[in-house]
Amino acid sequence: MNKPNLAPSSLAYVPFVSVQNMMALVHSIGIEDFMKGIVAYLEEDFKNWENFDKTPRVASHSAEGVIELMPTSNGEIYGFKYVNGHPKNTHEGLQTVTAFGLLATVDTGYPVLLSEMTILTALRTAATSALVSKHLMPKGATTMAVIGNGAQSEFQCLAAKAICGIQNVRLYDIDPAATQKAVRNLKNQGLKVTSCTSPQEAIEGAHIITTCTADKQCATILSDNMVGAGIHINAIGGDCPGKTELHVDILKRSDIFVEYPPQTRVEGEIQALADDYPVNEIWKVIAGLETGRTSANQITLFDGVGFAIEDFSALRYVLDQIQGTAFMQQLDMVADPDDPRDLFGMVLRAKPNQG
Template identity: 50%
Template sequence: MSTTVLRTQDIARIVHATGLRPFLERLLATMEADFRRWPEFDKSPRSAAHSASGVIELMPIADATLYAFKYVNGHPLNHLRQLPTVMAFGVLAEVATGLPLLLSEMTLTTALRTAVASVMAARRLARPGSRTMALIGNGAQGEFQALAFHLLMGIDEIRLYDLDAEANAKLIRNLRACPALKLRACASTAEAVRGADIVTTATADKTLATIITPEMLEPGMHVNGVGGDCPGKTELHRGVLERAARVFVEYAPQTRIEGDIQQMPADFPVTELWRVLRGEAPGRSDEREITVFDSVGFALEDFSALRLLRDCALELGLGEPLALVPELDDPKNLFGQLSAEPLRPAKAPVTPRPSVQAA
């Protein structure tokens, strides 16, 4: 009854063994299939513990067969402590028994699934034939967004802007092995956005920012807002949302709390993306419409990623077993796990010495 454990290096091995493009394509197909099954899932907004420095969240979801959750944080200043701003792990379990099947890292996986979710929306909402994207905020998520849009949508030019010039340089260095993708560092958000078919914002600061303003919008533009993902954290001026022909979200009850639409009235109209994928609602209607995907990340995207990782691990023979659940000859005799080893009296507790204050 062991649980399979996947570490970060296992995820890297899966991607390398599969190939980046085929892996992204397979994740996209898995995610789209799950979104089309939207009514089959037990859904809820994620549970969040907010603090002045960030947020820690649990993201659960289940269908009739599998249950999944992700633990994830968001701490914008973690880079000052040499820590990632996002750290995550996830669990995939069997609904019929509650047995945990997979325990996986999800820091790297979250970056991959977020980029694929962006493409999943943009394929329906961006103008056909889009080739140019502005990428605002080029921290940990930047390369993943750039490659997903290049490999899955044919974006061949990306205009980069970040307050930290080194972030742009880092992204360009990391993607230098992709010569078909033209990367251009820009001096401002306005310069990067001008003439872009798609605008992706992926900033980390926990603040009510207005990175994209109405005067930056152009007919036919698709705005992919990735970084506004908790209360008090936005990237789009409310005028951007008001000018859009339609605003699309993953799960409205969660996005109204955490997304850019937290600025808007409670009855501000939005369309959940699953309805577009199922053909129940329109995406883009004409080439001059402005569309917005207010993406905060939803548990179903993690469910899809965990399902795919489990399949890939089985195919490639990756992962290590972990005795996370005790194996019992008599399931009612849990105490027997303790009595398997002699119980020794505890040592007397050591009373700590009082601290000595400096004179």
């Protein structure tokens, strides 16, 4: 009797990008070029926005935080991200946000990529803010204020440099140690970095204000009198019910741009406004169907909460970059018997000391 071949078939393998490999991949491309690459995929998918299956993320809330699944599909590729948000984790030495994601072919349902997404989410969030800023910021913008200097802040700075041409960043955090960390990390990255001791100081001369704070509470990082005409604001730290960053009067003076209104009305800054308060969908601006900034004095506000299509774009980019490289492992995650109806036989034949 022949010994059965017990090695998993190639169909059973799913390419997996670990945290180590993601970091190696990012450096092989360069952080800024990597985010530029994501932007190109974001633009492609935002232009195809209407053809995506869209749903607000599926959230499981607890007292400590939230665990979410974010699925979407363009009809050919299906993708989803698992992501948690636990602000109290930081105090225990853990990440507030960890994530991983998957792509599969719609035709067969077989996974084609499993990837870490803690790092990739940081990169795609910054790439998205920068893509949106490029369309909404005032002409000739050179200076960005970053309020909240946690895990997301440096990515925002480098994306704004690479994609929007920002040259100066002005950093503020309620915890000076966070600002010091960001200043240290941004050394030799080609940006003029200014450490500030108040939000007021940070926004002096800024053309873009990016708020990326992480507390799960209705906070007011920016009050109305701090925001002058012509500014573009990225408010990306508020991303779940009860978590906001801006005073409601700022919202009312701004033209508001969002990703997917049904999700943003629950999670974003606009949860403070009426359910039918008019907002603009940013994909229409990126697709060229609507104008973003229409005057120099206008305040534009990107109420970013993170949407599944952005993760989809980032995963697509990664999938295309890893082909033929060593930045992945093959994971034996999908059973693939020779005869698809013979799953039981495959299990039987795997019995030790048989054959």
